[in-house]
Amino acid sequence: MATQTQTAEATASAEAGVLAGQIRVSVPERSLRSDLRAVSIVWRRELIRFRRDKLRAITSLIQPLLFLLVLGTGLSSLARGSMPAGVSFKAFIFPGVLAMSVLFTAIFSAASIVWDREFGFLREMLVAPVSRSAIVTGKILGGATIATFQGIVMLALAGLADVPYNPVLMITLVGELLLLAFTLTAFGVMMAARITQFQAFMALTQMLVMPLFFLSGALYPLTGLPAWLSVLTRIDPLTYVVGPMRHAVFSHLNLSPIAQHVLSPGITWGGWVVPLWLSLGFVATMGLIMTTIAVVAFSKTE
Amino acid sequence: MAAHTGPGAGAGGTVVRDGAVVGDRAGSSGTDGAASRPGSGPADSLTRPRNGSEIPPTIKVSGLTKSYGEIEAVRGIDFEVRAGETFGFLGPNGAGKSTTIKILCTLAKPTSGEAWVAGHDVRTERDAVRRNIGLVFQDTTLDNYLTGAQNLRFHAELYGVPAAAVAPRMRQVLEMVDLWERRDSLVMTYSGGMQRRLEIARGLLHAPHVLFLDEPTVGLDPQTRSSIWEYINDLKTREDITIFLTTHYMDEAEHCDRIAIIDHGQIVAIDTPEALKASVGKDRVQIHTDNDAAAIEELASAFGIEAAVHDGAVTFSVSSGEQFVPQLFARLTVPIRTVSVSRPSLDDVFMSYTGTTIRDAEASGSDAMRQMAARFRGRH
Numbered sequence: 170m171a172t173q174t175q176t177a178e179a180t181a182s183a184e185a186g187v188l189a190g191q192i193r194v195s196v197p198e199r200s201l202r203s204d205l206r207a208v209s210i211v212w213r214r215e216l217i218r219f220r221r222d223k224l225r226a227i228t229s230l231i232q233p234l235l236f237l238l239v240l241g242t243g244l245s246s247l248a249r250g251s252m253p254a255g256v257s258f259k260a261f262i263f264p265g266v267l268a269m270s271v272l273f274t275a276i277f278s279a280a281s282i283v284w285d286r287e288f289g290f291l292r293e294m295l296v297a298p299v300s301r302s303a304i305v306t307g308k309i310l311g312g313a314t315i316a317t318f319q320g321i322v323m324l325a326l327a328g329l330a331d332v333p334y335n336p337v338l339m340i341t342l343v344g345e346l347l348l349l350a351f352t353l354t355a356f357g358v359m360m361a362a363r364i365t366q367f368q369a370f371m372a373l374t375q376m377l378v379m380p381l382f383f384l385s386g387a388l389y390p391l392t393g394l395p396a397w398l399s400v401l402t403r404i405d406p407l408t409y410v411v412g413p414m415r416h417a418v419f420s421h422l423n424l425s426p427i428a429q430h431v432l433s434p435g436i437t438w439g440g441w442v443v444p445l446w447l448s449l450g451f452v453a454t455m456g457l458i459m460t461t462i463a464v465v466a467f468s469k470t471e
Numbered sequence: 472m473a474a475h476t477g478p479g480a481g482a483g484g485t486v487v488r489d490g491a492v493v494g495d496r497a498g499s500s501g502t503d504g505a506a507s508r509p510g511s512g513p514a515d516s517l518t519r520p521r522n523g524s525e526i527p528p529t530i531k532v533s534g535l536t537k538s539y540g541e542i543e544a545v546r547g548i549d550f551e552v553r554a555g556e557t558f559g560f561l562g563p564n565g566a567g568k569s570t571t572i573k574i575l576c577t578l579a580k581p582t583s584g585e586a587w588v589a590g591h592d593v594r595t596e597r598d599a600v601r602r603n604i605g606l607v608f609q610d611t612t613l614d615n616y617l618t619g620a621q622n623l624r625f626h627a628e629l630y631g632v633p634a635a636a637v638a639p640r641m642r643q644v645l646e647m648v649d650l651w652e653r654r655d656s657l658v659m660t661y662s663g664g665m666q667r668r669l670e671i672a673r674g675l676l677h678a679p680h681v682l683f684l685d686e687p688t689v690g691l692d693p694q695t696r697s698s699i700w701e702y703i704n705d706l707k708t709r710e711d712i713t714i715f716l717t718t719h720y721m722d723e724a725e726h727c728d729r730i731a732i733i734d735h736g737q738i739v740a741i742d743t744p745e746a747l748k749a750s751v752g753k754d755r756v757q758i759h760t761d762n763d764a765a766a767i768e769e770l771a772s773a774f775g776i777e778a779a780v781h782d783g784a785v786t787f788s789v790s791s792g793e794q795f796v797p798q799l800f801a802r803l804t805v806p807i808r809t810v811s812v813s814r815p816s817l818d819d820v821f822m823s824y825t826g827t828t829i830r831d832a833e834a835s836g837s838d839a840m841r842q843m844a845a846r847f848r849g850r851h
Contacts, residue, residue, distance in 0.1 A: 194636050194678035196602040203631040210628035218616050289612035296576060297629040298601035470580055 199298055207299040208307040215278065215311025219318075226319065229277065233270040233323055236262065237330060240388075253428035259330040260422065261432060264414035265387020266330075267323050267342065268407055271350045272382060274319040276374045278312030279357020283370045286361075295467070302464045305358060309460060312354035313347065320346035338421045342414055348449060349410040352456030359459045362466035385411045392434045403438065406455055409448040412436045416445065527590060529554045529681055529713040530575065535584035537570050544570040546736035547584065552681075552715055557707060559727035560717040561817065563832035567736040568717035569609065572685050575715070576606055589680040602630070605674030609686040611666055615659035619650055619669050622658060623676055630677040644672040647709065648702055664695035668702060675710060684716035688723065700726055719829060721817040730817075732824055734832065739824040744817060751815040751823045754792030757784040758799070759808045766805040773802050781828045784811075788819065 197203060219226065241259035248258040285291040294304050324342055327334055357374065364370045384398075385407035394402065402408050412435060419433045436443045443451075530552035537545040545567040552558040560568045573579040575588055577597040586593045589603035613622050620641065627637045645651040648668035658666060667687065674682055687703065688696040704726065707714065716727070724730045724744060731741040740747060760766040766785050770776045778787035789795040792812030800807065813819075821829050 194632055194640050194676075196677050196679075197631050197633075198602075199598050199631075206631060207629050210625055214614070214617070214621075214625055217621065218614075221616055285614075288615065289608065289610050290614045292578075292608060293612040293614075293626070294629065296578060296601060296606055297626075298598045298631075299629060470578065 196298065199300070203298075204300055204303040207297065207303040208310065211294070211304055211307025212311040212314065215281070215308070215315060218281070219278075219315045225277070229273045229319060230270060230322060232273065233266045234326075236269060237266045237323075237326070241266075241330065253424060253431070256419075256422065256424065256428070256432065257331045260332050260418065261415075262388055263327065263330040263332050264342075264411050264418055265382070265385065267320050267346060267414065268349060268385065268387060268411050269382055270323045271316045271320040271346055272353055272378060272407070275312055275316035275350050275353035276357045276378060278315050279308075279354050279361050280367070280370055280374070281312075282308060282358055282361035283364065283367045286365060287367055301468045305460065305464045305467055309351065309354045309358050309463075312357065313350040316350035316354060317343070317347045320350065332418055333421055335421045338417055341417045345410055345414050345417070345449070348452055348456070349407070352406065352452050352459070355456045355459040355463065359463040359466070362463050381405055381407050384408070386415075387411050390432060390434060391436060392431075403436070406452055408436060409443075409452045412443075413445045413448055526554050528552060528587075529556070529589060530558070530715060531585075531587045532571075532575075533585050535571070535574065535586055536582045537567075537574060537579065538582045543736055545574070545581075548731075548733070548736075548738045550731055550738060550741055552713060554713055555711070556728045557714040557716070557726065559724045559730040560715075560733055561719070561721070561724040561730050561821070561829075562717075562733035563719055563829050566733045566832075568719075568733060569685055570736075571733075572683055572715070572717060575600075576604060576683055577601060602677075603680045605677065605679035605682045607667070607670045607674045607682070607684045607687055609689055611670065613658045613666055613669060613673075616657065618655050618657055619645070619661070620654040622669065623654075623673055626673050626676050632677050640676060640678070644675050647675070647706060648672045662695075663691055664698060667691065667695075667699055671699075671702060671706070675706065675712075678710070679712070681713045681715060684714065686717055686719070688718075688720070696720075696723075721821070721829065724817050732821055734821075734825045740820065747820045748815045748817065751788070751819045753788035753790055753815060753819070753823075754795075755786065755788055755813045755815065755819050756792055756795065756799075757782075757786045757811045757813075759784050761806045761808065766803065766807075769803055769805060774798075781822075781831060788823075 237259060241257075241262055245258040248261075252258060252261070282291065285294070295301070297304075321343060324339065324346070327339075332338075360373065361370060364373065384401050384405040386402055387407070391399070391402055391408070391412070412433075415433045416435065419429050422429075424432070434442075436448055528551040530550075532551070533549045535545055535548050536543065548567075548571065550558075560571065562568055570579065574581050575586055575593060577593050577600050580594065588600045591599040591603065593600050614625070617625070623641050623645070624637070627641065632640065641654075642651060645654055648671055650665060650669055650672065653661070653665065658669065661669065671682075671684075671687070674684075684703070688699050691699065700723065703714070706712070718724055727744065729741065729743050730747065731738045732747070733739070740750075742750070758766065763780055763785050767778045767780075770778045770785075770787060776787050776789065778785050780786070796810055796812060799810070818828060821827075821832075825832065
């Protein structure tokens, strides 16, 4: 292989210490391998930057913790009458709180693209001889990894919400968090492709985050709602992850089938119960569509 | 476009032979496609003709234009940059320098015309061009939250530098710009000059054929500027590289082997700095007087000299400054406070080709920008 000979030469000349000529460096033709390398480094950069920013990691956990511990505890007494025996209100809102921690982190990670544009680093990525889809994919996977990690930190507090540390349950929830994180980051990156000002991006996402959370059924069951609210909850993509997560939690709580049905009735479309796979598949499809839109938006040249 | 995918460097068109241009630059656009392309294929980036008698130009541009809506940023330019040359674009802000660089770097598409970089068409072979060029932009494109080494590592991975070559090459370029010791510090702790040096090192990391420097010293203090130039001049001796740079500093254009003077999107002159200065052939005299308007009038009536106020002084050109000054004192009635005579500089070259100094051109240029902005605001 020609590359191997060159790199061997490169090492040899560096070891020699005397750099008479230049080290033979060749930039190979674009290939799937080079694109994967690009995905990997863009992803790694997100992780390095996240590791440096401990303040952000801590602050983004505060809001979900407030919901779980303060709101969850405070409303427990009120909700006690309507909850089946042995189920706490905190366990009921726990899936929603997990989703919330992912929501904040994912959107904020996507904001880093707007930030990169402002500080010029985006240009460094966009002039490289790699496909734009590699860069967008790396960015989305990086944001999704960080958001999932934040979700896992909240998941570690399952005990506080009276949710058992069952391995199957934990793995299921992590998988669902990862899916949610991917779709939300893709959504953020898609927005960041168009919105070039940091202030505007933050204002817009702030405006969207709370409605997404409140309409997802994170704090209340999706049955018996007035028609307008019922419709809105079905439009919210977060609903389609919170539903399956709640289903997973309650199927590990030793509840009677009736109690389980009351608390986690599933998502219905005009009376038809949406199966779990379709619910999650719907979220994954949305994520892929938004990724595609983001790639197209970043591929434009003046 | 069959001609552009033709065989490797061949006869005809414009070629460089032992440093001299053979062939007609302006009239060669018909056949140059095939001639200016070196052999294609993966071996391309490895083989660089060193001793060949016919080396195709590293950059070739013909009839290039770029419009943004109604604004014509580049209005039909032609030029060539030879292998190993340091070629400068000199002109005021807004003359079309950055737009040209953007096109050559495949960041913008030309409205019309053709451009080849390292033998690849910027319109159709975007990735091939990108593999062969290094870029240092006017504004910083570093990640301040990463260390210097991490910024370089990112670049190496993105450009697919072979894994075993990454570490030695990183060390080499970092040592070249004296940043090896600071490689593990966050970029946000670097000074402006260090950041620019890191960008130059990064631009060289993947051993490009051409290094583009867009205003490499803008925003730096004079001392840092000259040290950046030491690094650039030094790298020319170490790397087998062609440098294309833009600047609006006259003194920096002196570092170039050849310069093109660009004004209002057109190239008005192109040659070595020495030849351009010689072409002016006149000394520049600047006088401060008590009454500039009267002095200009007297210069016209007594000597038949056209003078104008530039940079706050009455300025005009004469064939021999030393001989003219005594006459000036003898015949001018307006009191003269100071006199300065200077040999032709690139300032004079710029003035003789464009009729204005670069600083005046920038002042009026920014006026034009303001007017344009006002017009846009009015429209929306």
